[in-house]
Amino acid sequence: MEQPDEFKKVSMAVIKRLPKYHQCLLNLLKDNVERVSSQKLSKILGFTASQIRQDLNNFGEFGQQGYGYNVSQLYTEISKILGLNTSHKMVLVGAGNLGQALANYTGFSTHGFNIVAIFDSNPKLVGRKIKDISIYHVEDIEYIINENDVDIAILAVPQDKAEKIAIKISKTCIRGIWNFTPKEITVNSDIVVENVHLIDSLFTLSYHINEGKLQERLIKQKRKISLTHR
Amino acid sequence: MEQPDEFKKVSMAVIKRLPKYHQCLLNLLKDNVERVSSQKLSKILGFTASQIRQDLNNFGEFGQQGYGYNVSQLYTEISKILGLNTSHKMVLVGAGNLGQALANYTGFSTHGFNIVAIFDSNPKLVGRKIKDISIYHVEDIEYIINENDVDIAILAVPQDKAEKIAIKISKTCIRGIWNFTPKEITVNSDIVVENVHLIDSLFTLSYHINEGKLQERLIKQKRKISLTHR
DNA sequence: ATATTTATGTTAAAACTATCACAAACGGGG
DNA sequence: CCCCGTTTGTGATAGTTTTAACATAAATAT
Structure with a gap:
């Protein structure tokens, strides 16, 4: 069951964040920003700095203590990880x-x-x-x-x-x-x-819109005495 | 920090599954299926039966021991939860x-x-x-x-x-x-x-397509000796 | 009636994720 | 060249989500 460390599967949660990193780094690159810290990325993306460092470490050691990450290099790396280096x-x-x-x-x-x-x-x-x-x-x-x-x-x-x-x-x-x-x-x-x-996405939106009204209903629901079928 | 039990927030993961339940129950309804167990739902949806029971219990006790869930009733309940009862x-x-x-x-x-x-x-x-x-x-x-x-x-x-x-x-x-x-x-x-x-969705797809090639790269990456910048 | 089967709701454990905290490493200024 | 501030990578910790297990209750068969 145990896998060697090098093959440890990257979790879905991390993968879903990769496009966000990619997008963010592209923007920084366009603005000619040379280096960026996990702290700064945290501000932009809304993830914690810690999470960003852990996410990136799934794929390699791209940063440098006291320096941060080189925007251009990190962008290239993430592009490769996402398979965007080839068309x-x-x-x-x-x-x-x-x-x-x-x-x-x-x-x-x-x-x-x-x-x-x-x-x-x-x-x-x-x-x-x-x-x-x-x-x-x-x-x-x-x-x-x-x-x-x-x-x-x-x-x-x-x-x-x-x-x-x-x-x-x-x-x-x-x-x-x-x-x-x-x-x-x-x-x-x-x-x-x-x-x-x-449709799933729309329904999720509808759920959140409806959430307020739901709360009241829930309380009643939980107090309801179960009834026998038929 | 602790919230009263009745107001316990439903997790995002659960909410994202609600449309699937809704869809599945609609199909069963169309096929004139009257009752369904978490076990059967599990087969159809690919979630564990346990998860299905826990998910539904966030919103109320819709089932009955020895019987399961009434398809029509559960469909109505989930519709209400998703805010689909009103246009x-x-x-x-x-x-x-x-x-x-x-x-x-x-x-x-x-x-x-x-x-x-x-x-x-x-x-x-x-x-x-x-x-x-x-x-x-x-x-x-x-x-x-x-x-x-x-x-x-x-x-x-x-x-x-x-x-x-x-x-x-x-x-x-x-x-x-x-x-x-x-x-x-x-x-x-x-x-x-x-x-x-x-774009995020497409990149995620690209990542998975690229995953195989990535594995090799990762090993090298991890063994790489960090270099100083500039 | 009673026993057996089915299947829930729920509590406990496991697996997975996110956050915290800090030693180690680098950059830059004097 | 050394010190100080910065910032990473990582091991420990906390939190969340999923899975397993089971007591309990209804349905069905005998």
Whole structure:
């Protein structure tokens, strides 16, 4: 069960913070800041300085006592950790509303994530282009992914088609699926799935809005005498 | 520091799982399943049965020994907890690509979240409609929000405009902001902010894809002798 | 009726995360 | 060259979340 120290798994909590460090360091870099302490990062990010030091130490000793961290160096390191030093080829599956919005969004390509092909089952869309990227029919997806050595598939299809396409994709060289469908995707292979469940996010917001009213209800609830069913 | 038991705060981890319970129970309801045990839910959701029982117990005693949970009743309870028993009025700020995609998406309205107005600063868009919802100029936003008793503002504007609009909005009757801009939003009042940071999500995916290669790098890194700066 | 099975709510333990605290190391000024 | 202030990396500590275990109670079978 015990793993050698060097392979100690980095916790999910840490991983989720990495993009924040990346973003923050990029901003500092743009402002020509040369060095930064965990203290300063703490102020900007709202995490404790201690946590920042521990987070970074999961990946190496990037800092220096009495000096702090070199912004440029740390930025480079975190970029490497996140796999941002190499560019990534993506395909977009589903050219509906959401799909089109994602295709039109340029923010990803500035970080080296480029959509190289779009797929849809609607014959009216096939053959068209969005931002110079051709839309192909889904039946060609396996071939095109393998041929172009694509990394990531963005899933923006209707819910009921998600499973079928995920299975198709899992037989290609794809490494990760960025899933925008509400469906929970399970692929047997070692493909990574990252979910963007908008409804969950909206419901969480709704919960917090509702929280005040809830408190009153809770008290009553807890005092309630359990009733027999039927 | 100690709070009375009844007001014990529900942890974020639990809250994030509530939408999953909601979704799952809706599916069971559709399949006319009358009762369900934590065991069965565990199979479907992939959480442990123990966790499910503990999660639900944060809000009340909804189950019955030897019987389990009544699907319909539990669904209703969780809906109430999430604030889904009443409908919510939303405004969409920003009718760009992402904004249009969100406006066209019908999934929210089936859960009682309705967009009642759209705002943009582009005069070419103002006056048009998306799915029968009018696009107004942003300068009218405060008036329209208050007049219509709007709950939630969806922020889908360019990054640099996010802060300004957030401040505007915070002076209205709005209760929550659903933030799709990469910017971290801070409003002083008791408005709830829920972030959808797509780039973070993509980077997390990239991290996991990159994880294998990283392991090798890590070992070297840890053995590296620290060098002096400059 | 009664026994057996099912399955909850809850307490206790384990696992995981975040924070604290400090020795060790470096930079910079005299 | 040495001292002093700074700031890291890390081991100890505190806090949170998850999992396990079980007493208790209802449902079902006999």
